[in-house]
Amino acid sequence: MNVEANKVVSFHYSVSDGGDVPVDSSRERGEPLTVLIGHGNIIPGLEKALHGHAVGDRFAVSVAPGEAYGERRADFFQRVPKKYFEDAEHLQPGMSTVLQTKEGGPRMVVVQKVGSSVIDVDLNHPLAGKTLAFDIEITDIRDATAEEISHRHAHGAGGHEHH
CATH class of the missing domain: 3.10.50.40 (Chitinase A; domain 3)
Incomplete structure (x- = not known):
């Protein structure tokens, strides 16, 4: 077979x-x-x-x-309120994490910057x-x-x- x-x-x-x-x-x-x-x-x-x-x-x-x-998209970044991350207090720039999207599915993102109430993420898949x-x-x-x-x-x- x-x-x-x-x-x-x-x-x-x-x-x-x-x-x-x-x-x-x-x-x-x-x-x-x-x-x-x-x-x-x-x-x-x-x-x-x-x-x-x-x-x-x-x-x-x-x-x-x-x-x-896919190819990396240079403009594929988003600022997301910390409340949408399960592990926000542990995240550091460069770390990968999963974010639930509005469409309901999980999306792998890479943390770019951690602020006091928001986290900037790269929405490109790490690969x-x-x-x-x-x-x-x-x-x-x-x-x-x-x-x-x-x-x-x-x-x-x-x-x-x-x-």
Whole structure:
């Protein structure tokens, strides 16, 4: 069985942004990442690179910013009242944190400046503008269930879980 749309794929990965040290790795957590292919659950360049591979395949892929987290936008900053941050008292310039957006979803932001009542944040994803180098090992491929396809994401081994 090969990776294609509507397959649930589990894979270990490590990713770096041009440096020697990975910025993220599933191996450190001990569990592979499991995603439903064809529904936009991972960055487009990585999803395209997975297509056609089989269980046991190990490969490296480089993903350009346009197929990852986009180019950095110089004007993508916002001043946000501290009350919107769960951990405002601990934030320092350069730290990444998650901010709930008006659309209801979480957004990774980087703190630029901390004031007495507001925090200036960079809304660019921390990996925006970077070419990402992935090391991939596919550990499992299965057909997605009808429920997973209708929900547009993979469910855990115990069934349906939304967080």
